[in-house]
Amino acid sequence: MAKVLMKGNEAIGAAAIKAGCKYFFGYPITPQSELPEYMARELPKVGGVFLQAESEIAAINMVYGAAGAGVRVMTSSSSPGISLKQEGISYIAGAELPCVIVNIMRGGPGLGSIQPSQTDYFQATRGGGNGDYRLVVLAPANVQELVDLIIEGFDIADQYRNPVMILGDGMIGQMMEPVEFREPKRRDLPEKDWATTGTQGKRKPNIINSLYLQPEELEEHNKRLQAKYKAIMENEVKVESYNIEDADVVIAAYGTTSRIARTAISQLEEEGYKVGLIRPITLWPYPYDEFEKINPNCKGILTVEMNTGQMLDDVKIAVKGKHPVYFYGRTGGMVPTPNEIIEKVKEIYGGEK
Amino acid sequence: MAIVFKKTRGLTDVPTHYCPGCTHGIIHRLVGEALEELGVLDNAIGVAPVGCSVLAYKYFNCDMHEAAHGRAPAVATGIKRVRPDNFVFTYQGDGDLASIGTAEIVHAAHRGEKISTIFVNNAIYGMTGGQMAPTTLVGQKATTAPYGRDEAHCGKPIRMSELLATIDGAKFVERVTVTSPAHVRKAKKAIMECFKVQIEGKGFGIVEVLSTCPTNWGYTPEESLRWLEENMIPYYPLGNFKRPEEVE
Amino acid sequence: MEERIIIAGFGGQGVMAMGQLLTYAGMIEGKHVSWLPSYGPEMRGGTANCSVIVSSEPVGSPVVVNSTTAIVMNKPSLDKFEPSVNKGGRLFINSSLIEQKSKRDDIEVYYISANEIADELGNMRVANMVMLGAYLEATKTVDVESVLEGFTKVFGENRAHLIPINKEALERGAQAVREQMKANV
Structure with a gap:
């Protein structure tokens, strides 16, 4: 199929429909x-339903x-709206239902x-709602990857009966880039014989339930969930790396x-500097093992985020104290510039290349 | 010997956890019977609330969802929009529907969702141990209103049926009780009619059932029935507030 | 080749569409492209801007901080983005609405009376296309044909009848640049 130029937010909708999603429940938020808006326009054309709820909670x-x-x-929202959704997300995880949340x-x-x-990295990867649960968190860096991850995200959700979160930011939602809707590789998915029909x-x-009043039963349920999460950690890690075996400084950044x-x-x-990049595509499960491949003589790992240091914790866990870990972040909607990152890398180099 | 009465197939054989004298059991039976008699039981999907009837998903003999506190109408909306040919109902208490879930019930009604709601109003939070509800009567004692509900402090109790009847999308609204065989028969009739509104695709329907809570009110089951009739009915008048004929 | 362009003006001057046309044209020509708008309340009648990148390499950061070109449609945009243009870059000023001259002497500056030209063409709304035509003439980033090919993608098939006047606007912008170049020689 030919490439089309699409805004990230609209590409999400087109990808979801391509993945066979015909139902969308949402609430407006910038x-x-x-x-x-895209879903309201397009879902009726494919026999689906768009419904604007009275709140993110609904x-x-x-x-x-x-x-x-x-x-x-x-469903989709932006940060404050996602906070309101946490109750439902916890229930969905507890009741083991598949869905995609943007x-x-x-x-x-x-x-x-x-x-x-x-700034919602912690909320997404640590569970913003109550209880020991995990979301599969996918962090696309461009509109094409956004499309591909939405489509695969529905398969991951169905395969594991688990909610999947697509974690983007205002930039990827608003920007336009060329995308191609490729025929996705379909997974062999189990029947939904548990559904209420x-x-x-x-x-x-x-x-469909997340209530287990007997402690023994709830513990068993949690063990089952944890076994599922372990399988996801083993099978679903996605990461892209660049030149990390040879780098003097490695940057860790996502999205x-x-x-x-x-x-x-x-x-x-x-300018002659050797700098590598680890780009986690799944924020949970986190690609901890990838950090083992970093040049042992690397001078340091620089985590760059648009927050005050959240993925930083995962980088520290991954690095296990083997390399110094540094951080550079901007917040409040300020976007780091390449020059700011360059300065920080040079600082880590300490003057010598 | 001929069978003159048997338990409805609409309920499972699981013994309920309800307190002695609580009228949830009667209301469950009426809902189960209505589902069976209208022929929608095998096509029904119910939504249980948080509150005393939190375990209702074990008692109704059909597919069930357990919802978060107050959210049953939203959950039911999701189900009905996906499966418009199924019969979808919620079963909710007064803390669930009239307090934490007011937005969800008002907007499900306002959208005219083709779902049916059974609203069990016993003027108190039963499951959590007798705290004040928005429906608790003025002067009525609760663990969080130990001196009795003070109107100046927290207002008068909310009348949900009257409120919902003002909404265009709500096509059937009736308040009943189950304190006597005659009332039980009227309640059954209302539930049947309410369910038919959904089956005929007319819109949202709700039956509010005034119910007892002997445990938290601190009365015997019999005293509770009398207290309900003497105190709740004067404030929450029984009767139909809306049916499709009047609208169209 | 990497063009990093900022296009800015009042909301309603068509700066977003101008950027999208350029992006579409780049994509049609097989180049790597991105378009990033400013968004939010500032869009409502205030200044709007978008960052466009057209490159022979995959696009890294889609945010244009230092631009190779800035196209400014009003005075606040000139004040805000004139300093962003890299040394040796280009600045296109809508001289119909901006009387002030550029303070920079290390960049190429073009003064295009976009509103007057659009008015002469009988449609004030094509002022943005006049500016775009000027830009394309000076930089040759993409072909005018590619822009016209992208026109219905951006504006919809039901605007196809407006292609001729837009084509004319692009040409008048280009002409303005040619005249200015001649005058400078």
């Missing part, structure tokens, strides 16, 4: 509103109902700003920030 609970009824369903992050805390940020008098009732880092690295290379 900078992701083009996505619900929207995520509609997703809970729809996912339990056995269909591919999506967070086009903006600055925080509180109402914050509407400009791009990456009405018994039709042919089977026992199916119950749009990784692109800025990549621009900085190109400029540094022209």
